[in-house]
Amino acid sequence: MPKNIYLNSTEELIKHINGDLPNESLIILDSALEQFQLHSNFNASHVYLEVSEETKNLETIEKIWEIMFLSNLNRSDEVVIIGGGVMLDLCSFAASTYKRGVAFTLVPSTLLAMVDASHGGKNGFNNVHGKNQIGTFNLPKSVVVCFELLNTLKDNDYKDGLIELVKHGLIGSKEIFHTLVSTENFKIDTKTIKKGIQIKEDIVKEDYLETGKRKYLNFGHTIGHLIEQDSKFNLSHGEAVAIGMIYELELSKKHFGLPQEVIDLYISYLEKLDFKKSYEFENSIDYLLEILKDDKKSKSDSVDIVLLSDISQPNLISISFDELIEVIQN
Ligand SMILES: NC(=O)c1ccc[n+]([C@@H]2O[C@H](COP(=O)([O-])OP(=O)(O)OC[C@H]3O[C@@H](n4cnc5c(N)ncnc54)[C@H](O)[C@@H]3O)[C@@H](O)[C@H]2O)c1
Numbered sequence: 001m002p003k004n005i006y007l008n009s010t011e012e013l014i015k016h017i018n019g020d021l022p023n024e025s026l027i028i029l030d031s032a033l034e035q036f037q038l039h040s041n042f043n044a045s046h047v048y049l050e051v052s053e054e055t056k057n058l059e060t061i062e063k064i065w066e067i068m069f070l071s072n073l074n075r076s077d078e079v080v081i082i083g084g085g086v087m088l089d090l091c092s093f094a095a096s097t098y099k100r101g102v103a104f105t106l107v108p109s110t111l112l113a114m115v116d117a118s119h120g121g122k123n124g125f126n127n128v129h130g131k132n133q134i135g136t137f138n139l140p141k142s143v144v145v146c147f148e149l150l151n152t153l154k155d156n157d158y159k160d161g162l163i164e165l166v167k168h169g170l171i172g173s174k175e176i177f178h179t180l181v182s183t184e185n186f187k188i189d190t191k192t193i194k195k196g197i198q199i200k201e202d203i204v205k206e207d208y209l210e211t212g213k214r215k216y217l218n219f220g221h222t223i224g225h226l227i228e229q230d231s232k233f234n235l236s237h238g239e240a241v242a243i244g245m246i247y248e249l250e251l252s253k254k255h256f257g258l259p260q261e262v263i264d265l266y267i268s269y270l271e272k273l274d275f276k277k278s279y280e281f282e283n284s285i286d287y288l289l290e291i292l293k294d295d296k297k298s299k300s301d302s303v304d305i306v307l308l309s310d311i312s313q314p315n316l317i318s319i320s321f322d323e324l325i326e327v328i329q330n
Helices: 010-020 033-035 058-070 085-100 111-117 147-152 155-172 174-181 188-205 213-218 221-230 237-256 260-271 286-293 319-330
Strands: 003-007 026-030 045-049 078-083 103-108 125-127 130-134 142-148 302-310 314-318
Touching: 003 010, 003 147, 010 103, 010 142, 010 147, 026 033, 026 058, 026 085, 033 045, 033 078, 033 147, 033 302, 045 058, 045 125, 058 085, 058 125, 058 188, 058 286, 078 085, 085 111, 085 125, 103 111, 111 155, 111 188, 125 314, 130 302, 142 147, 147 286, 155 174, 155 188, 155 213, 155 237, 155 260, 155 302, 174 188, 174 260, 188 213, 213 302, 221 237, 221 302, 221 319, 237 260, 237 314, 302 319, 314 319
Parallel strands: 003 142, 026 045, 026 078, 078 103, 103 142
Antiparallel strands: 125 130, 302 314
16 A cells, blocks of 8 residues: 655645655646645646546546656656545546556545545546546555645535545444534544545555445445436535435435434534535436446446445445335435
């Protein structure tokens, strides 16, 4: 597994990057980070890139490859990628495939990227067949988490990260779950972020290629993806998964006797975050079934789903499309 480096300030980040990188390297930054003016102190060359979920596609990958060619990057050089999950997924795919692969370091700049997207080696982009349908598994050299970068994050983006973190708690840590649901101000401390990262890393260590345990990280995402697509992405990924987890917690109670108290605590947490707790599906059942069939976890008439017996006790079971559709209709 790559080394995780934790830094508090952007000053330390610049020092680390300058000290660790050969001068021929390239630093690619999310354009949202221009306000930090990090680049004026970098030794290596840099470029800012504006990316979004809508432009997380092959066209942007081509642009990134072109930047790499124009920078005369060779296989012995390195790329440092600083940004949110979209930026990290795109650039680490581009780095993994450019001249058959150059080494890269990830510097996540959103909470979601810190606790999730920068760990586990998945990269890629979207195409007409859905989100992240093209990609590779390839680990970075290191992940540098700089907490000061979170200071400028918009509340909505911060809360999207909290949803993945509370999911890490539900599947792997009572401590994280209870810390989150009992925070008054929704902002969390660096200790909880580090613990969240540890949950993901422990799972990935055991099942890098997602043949078993790594699927636990999909908790809430089966129904979350349905909601996200039904809403035509008007709900953010975090908002959709947040509601998806309510449905999947209810299914957990039905199949595995998950205590109601866990569901109540989770719902009161969503209230604190000012998140929606329900969703009216707009599309036909046939449309939803098509989405379900396209799910990587689906078989012909059922889908593998993660349900909990309790906090930190996930199970992977197969449930029929019929049952899933019935649940979301009620
Ligand atoms: N590879 C993986 O294992 C993995 C895991 C989870 C999610 N993802 C991917 O991550 C993406 C979502 O990531 P995200 O939530 O970080 O969204 P994002 O990358 O779109 O970032 C959210 C917004 O915050 C801005 N931003 C970034 N850093 C900032 C900062 N420090 N201050 C102010 N604004 C900043 C971005 O420009 C963007 O507008 C999705 O595409 C998802 O597929 C990947």
